[in-house]
Amino acid sequence: MSEPPTVWDLFDLTGRTAVVTGGPGQLGSQLCDALAEAGANVVVTSRTYEDCEAKARELSSQYGEALPVxxxxxxxxxxxELVETTVDVFGGIDILVNNAYHATGYGRSFEELTKEEWAETLEGTLTQAFVTTQAALPEIRESDAPSIVNVGSHYGVVPPDQRVYGDTGINNPPTYGAAKAGLIQFTRWLASYLHQERIRVNAISPGGFYSEAMEDVEGYTETFVPNYEERTMLGRMGDDTDLKGLIVYLASDASKWMTGQNVVLDGGWTVW
Structure with a gap:
């Protein structure tokens, strides 16, 4: 009788290939780091090749081979073309992380938003996951350990607390939350649809992560950040390691009995 796998065996992604959309971004970069560190070959993709190439070069220098597309x-x-390139280089796709998003309407009132902005956000946040998953699915079906992870948001579960923004004008728009809520439901639907093929589909819904890129935006550090942290049970925003454990868990055999779930990682924001 063979020995059961150890905890380290369950989390090991050696030999598996992960595609991460929005890979060079703030959250995407952390997701790529974690998957590469766990042993996966990581495909870093976004619209801008230079950003993908820089992130892939960083991963390749520290871990295994990474591919910018x-x-x-x-x-x-x-x-x-993304799928074909990935298969040409790595032979298949085991893990798909739908992390990319594009949202419009920040800092504007509901009354000012246009139908075009609404549609643009749905396209860039929800429809993109449909398009990418549909294209990658034939390859994922060939994997011995398939896993799809969609990156939602705690604002797809609860609405923003408008009070944390004060009069900064950086309020989160309704377009974003609606698209992320749709992504969470898409996760559940897809898990149900693929259950007989043993393809697991789960979602991560992160809370707010501190952004250095926002530091020059008026009201961000002096108003929004302290208000947000006070509103969160653990008293802080997300940092550059908070997503790492969860993405490896959901991508690996450690979560082989989990599917159709949305894991909210928000420091307790949605609990109160």
Whole structure:
């Protein structure tokens, strides 16, 4: 009788290939780091090749081989090329992380938003996951350990607390939360649809992560950040390691009995 796998065996991603959309971004970069550190070959993709190349070079220097691929995840032909390139280099796809998003309407009132902005956010946040998953699914079906992870948001579960923004004008728009809520439901639907093929589909819904890129925006550090941290049970925003454990868990055999779930990682924001 063979020995049961150890905890380290369960989390090991050696030999598996992970595609991370929005890979060079703030959260995407952390997701890529974690998957690469756990042993996966990581495909870093976004619209801008230079950003993908820089992140892939960083991963390759520290972990295993990483591949940069420029792709527009709202465009079917572009995504097909992403899948083909990944298969040509690594032989298949085991893990798909739908992390890319594009949202419009920040800092504007509900009354000012246009139908075009609403549609643009749905396209860039929800439809992109549909397009990418549909294109990658034939390869994921061939994997011995398939896993799809969609990156939602705690604002897809509860609405923003408008009070944390004060009069900064950086309020989160309704377009974003609606698209992320749709992504969470898509996760559940897809898990149900693929259950007989033993393809697991789960979602991560992060809370707010501190952004150095926002430090020059008026009201961010002096108003929004302290208000947000006070509103959160653990008294802080997310940092540059908070997503790492969860993505490896959901991508690996450690979560082989989990599917159709949305894991909220928000420091307790949605509890009160």
């Amino acid at each position: 420029a792709a527009d995840v709202t465009d079917e032909d572009s995504v097909e």
